[in-house]
Amino acid sequence: MEKIPYKIYLTEDEMPKAWYNLRSAMKNKPAPLLNPGTHEPMKAEELAPVFCEELIKQELDNDTEYFPIPQEVYDFYKMYRPSPLVRAYCLEKALGTPAKIYYKFEGNNTSGSHKLNSAIAQAYYARRQGLKGVTTETGAGQWGTALSMACSYLGLDCKVFMVKVSYEQKPFRREVMRTYGADVTPSPSMTTEIGKKILAEHPGTTGSLGCAISEAVEVAVSTPGYRYVLGSVLNQVLLHQSIIGLETQAALNKYGIKPDMVIGCAGGGSNLGGLIAPFMRDKINGDLDCRIIAVEPASCPSFTRGKYAYDFCDTGMVCPLAKMYTLGSGFIPAPNHAGGLRYHGMSSILSQLYDDGLMEAVSVPQTEVFKAAEQFARVEGILPAPESSHAIKVAIDEAMKCKETGEEKTIVFGLTGTGYFDLVAYQKFHDGEMDDYIPTDEDLAKSIASLPQVD
Amino acid sequence: MEKIPYKIYLTEDEMPKAWYNLRSAMKNKPAPLLNPGTHEPMKAEELAPVFCEELIKQELDNDTEYFPIPQEVYDFYKMYRPSPLVRAYCLEKALGTPAKIYYKFEGNNTSGSHKLNSAIAQAYYARRQGLKGVTTETGAGQWGTALSMACSYLGLDCKVFMVKVSYEQKPFRREVMRTYGADVTPSPSMTTEIGKKILAEHPGTTGSLGCAISEAVEVAVSTPGYRYVLGSVLNQVLLHQSIIGLETQAALNKYGIKPDMVIGCAGGGSNLGGLIAPFMRDKINGDLDCRIIAVEPASCPSFTRGKYAYDFCDTGMVCPLAKMYTLGSGFIPAPNHAGGLRYHGMSSILSQLYDDGLMEAVSVPQTEVFKAAEQFARVEGILPAPESSHAIKVAIDEAMKCKETGEEKTIVFGLTGTGYFDLVAYQKFHDGEMDDYIPTDEDLAKSIASLPQVD
Secondary structure (H helix, E strand, O other): OOOOEEEEOOHHHHHHEEEHHHHHOOOOOOOOOOOOOOOOOOHHHHHOOOHHHHHHHHHHOOOOOEOOOOOOHHHOOOOOOHHHHHEOOHHHHHOOOOEEEEEEEEEOOOOEEOHHHHHHHHHHHHOOOOOOOOEEEOOOOOHHHHHHHHHHHHOEEEEEEEEEEEHHHHHHHHHHHHHOEEEEEEEEOOOOOHHHHHHOOOOOOOHHHHHHHHHHHHHHHHHHOOEEOOOOOOHHHHHHHHHHHHHHHHHHHHHHOOOEEEEOOOOOOOHHHHHHHHHHHHHHHOOOOOEEEEEEEOOOOOOHHHHHEEEHHHHHHHOOOOEEEEEOOOOOOOOOOOOOOOOOOOOHHHHHOOOOOEEEEEOOOOHHHHHHHHHHOOOOOOOOOHHHHHHHHHHHHHHHHHHOOOOOEEEEEEEOOOOOHHHHHHHHHHHHOOOOOOOOHHHHHHHHHOOOOOO | OHHHHHHHHOOHHHHOOOEEHHHHHHOOOOOOOOOOOOOOOOHHHHHHHOOOOHHHHHHHOOOOOOEEEEEHHHHHHOOOOOOOEEEHHHHHHHHOOOEEEEEOOOOOOOOOOHHHHHHHHHHHHHHHOOOHHHHHEEEEHHHHHHHHHHHHHHHOOOEEEEHHHHHHOOOOHHHHHHHOOOOOEEEEEOHHHHHHHHHHOOOOOOOOHHHHHHHHHHHHHHOEEEEEEOOOOOOOHHHHHHHHHHHHHHHHHHHHOOOEEEEOOOOOOHHHHHHHHHHHHHHHHOOOOOOOOOOOOOOOHHHHHHHEEEEEEEOOOOOOEEHHHHHHOOOOOOOOOOOOOOOOOOOOHHHHHHHHOEEEEEOOHHHHHHHHHHHHHHHHOOOEEEEHHHHHHHHHHHHHHHHHHHOEEEEEEEEOEOOOOEEEEEEEEHHOOOOOOOHHHHHHHHHHHHOOOOO
C-alpha cells in the first residue's frame, strides 16, 4: 500500500466548494430557537434585528444539504486552507501503539484556531448586507481574534466584549485584536445597560461568556448598521465549520481510509460539529461504522452532567431560548479553569445527536489535559491549545487501549489550535499550581434550577 | 498561463534531499575562522572541544556542493515542511502594484521561525556523536525554542543562556522552552566565570548575544558530554537553512518563474543565507539576473555601517575570530530595539558576497518596520515577527516603485516567522511609545575601535 505522508494536503482545487449542512441528514432535527417571551419558534423577522439576513436563513434551514461558499470567502480560505491532516507517526511511535492516529490541524493561521472559518463567512454576509460593523463576545480570545482579522480584511468595524478574566490574563490576545483594528471592551462593562445591571448585582465579577453575549447583543440591536455574530453554538457556525470535516474526509479518501473513531473537543460545539459533519452523515445513513466522541472539561461538563432542556443562551436572558445540554445560564466555571470550552450550553445540533445516542461524550480533568498536551508537544512539535488538548487526551487514551488489545484502529481527532497565548496556564501546570476543581452535584443542581419553564 | 495558487506547496517527495553549500559556488571563499591566540586558521581538532565533529566538517568545507540530509532529520522536517511559498495576491491588491509578490513562510511551526531547520540538524549530529547535551544562547527566543524542540525530540539535554532583557520581557518564550524540557538561564549569570566577570564589570547589564555566547561556550567546554551549538552566523547554519531557498526555487520552477529580486532580513544571516543560496549560485554562474537584498535594522546596521574585518564572535573573546561586517563585539543595540537581528556581526559567507558586490543591503528604522508589519497582517492574515517585517518593509517599498514605473517585477521575500511572542513591541508601537534610536557615528566608531589587530 502507498505510504501515507506525514501531512496529507489537499490542493486548493480540491478544497470543498460548499459547506455541508448536517441537519439535512438528521432524522430528528435540532429543536428550534424559541422566543423568550412567547415560547413560540423564532421567525426570521424576529431574528433580523440581531443577525444578518443570510445567516438567519442558514440558521433556520434544516433541509438544504449544501450551501455554496461565496467566492470572496473561498479566496480568503485559500490564505490558510486547505489545512493539513497530519499522520501522527511520532506520537504513535512514542506510545508504542498499533493504532493509526491522524489529526486535522486548524492552528496554522494568526487567530490560532478554526474560528476563522466561520468569522470570515459571517463578516462577509454582514458586509454584503451593507452593514457598518458587527459585535461579538470572546472568552479565551480565539474567536475575537478571528473576527477582527475577518473584519479588517473586509473593512468592517468590529466591537468585541472580552470576558474580563481573559482580558486581564491575556493582554496579548487583546493586542492582536488591536493590530487588526478591533475595539475590545472587558465584560461586564459600564458601556451597556445589561453590563451595569450585572455589575450592580455581582460587583467584582470576572465575567462569563453569557454576560459578554448579552452586552454584545445589546450594542448590536441599539446601534444602527450593526448586527451580532457568534463563534459557536449556532447552527450556522457548525455549517461553516463543516469545511473541517469535509477536508478531513477528502484527505482520508485519497488513501481509502475510514476512521474507527472521530474525537473532538466540545465547548459550544463549533469544532466538533464541523469535524464530524460528513462522518456523522455517513453514520446516520449506515455507510460508516464509527464512534464519535465529544470531549469536554470536567469543570464545565454540559454533555456529561447537564440537562437536555430549553435554556437561556446568555446571562442577560435577551437571546432566544435554545434546547441543549446545559448547566444553566448562570453557570460559571471555577476560576482555575484554563482556556476556553467554558460555555454553559452546547450546540442544539450536537445535543440532539447526543440525545439520539449517535455520539458519546467524556469529561476530563485539566491537569490530565495538560499532561497530554505536553506529551504531544514534545513528539509532534506543535504546542497545542488547552481546548484542543482535550481531544489529544482522549485520543491518547484510546490509542493506549489499542496497545492493550493489539487493535490497529484508525483514530482521527481535531487539533483545533495552538497554545501560544495560553502559556500562563502552561506555567501553572509546570509549577504544580494547577488543580482540578470539579463542580459538585449541589453546584450543578443550583445552576440547573434556573432553567426556564418551557412546555 | 496556469493560474498560480495562493500557496505553492511541494509534496513531501519533492522536498530537497540534500542541503546546498553556497560556498562551493563562491569564487572568493569566505575568510577562515582564526585562532584568537595565534591568528592562524582554526583546525578541526581545535574546534572539537566546542563543536560536534560532523558539524565541524560542514563548517570548514568550502567545496562540497551538496550534503545529504540524514533520514531522521528528513523525517522531522516532514512534521512542518515543505513550507508554503505564498503568492501575496491580497497585498498586491491592497498596494495596487503590478509587481508579483511571493513570500516563503517559515513560521508554521511551534518555534515560530526558520530556526528549527538548523536546530534539528545540529541536535541530530550531537546525538549521533553520543553526546549528553548541548548549550546555546538565545536572544529574542526563536533559536532557543527551536533547539529545545529538537533536543526534546531526540532525547538530548538542552541548556539555554537567554539574553536577560529578553528573559524578563518574554516569559512566555521561556515557558515554551520549559514545556520542551530545556534549562533556561538569564545571561549574564553567576553560573559561569565569564558571566561573573561581565557582571562585575557591568553591574545591572541587561545582557547581549555576545555575552550569552561566551557563557554557553564556557559551559559546553567545561561539562563532559556537552558541545555548543549556534543558531546563526556559522557556515553550517547557512548550509542547513539552504532548504528554504531550495524549496523556494523548486516551487517557483513549477510555474517557470524567475525572481527579479530576493529580499531577506539579516541579523547573523541564517535566514538570508538559506533563502538566497540557489539564487546566488545562479547569479554567480550567470544563469540569473536578480537583485539580492539584505535588510537590517537601523539600530544594528552591521552591513551598512559596519567594518569588514576580523572580530571576536563573543563578548568574552573565547570564540575563534571571524572575518565579517561588524560593529565590534562590544556593540549592544539600544534598549528600545525590539525583536532579534541584534548580533554585532554578520555571517562570513554573506559578508564576502556583499564585499564582492553580489548583494545589496539597506537598513530600516523600526517604526517603519512595524507599520509594514501591521499593513501586511491586515491583508495577508499572518501576524509577522518583527525580524521578518524588515523584509516586508523593503518588499513593499520595491512593489511601490513598480507601481510608479508600471514594471511587473517578481519580488520574493522571506517571511521567517510569526510575532506571537512579540506583542509587547506591537503594543508599544500602537501606543506611540516606540522610537527609532539610531546609533551615532561616534557610538559606532567607539565599538568598532575594539576590533582585534589581525594582519
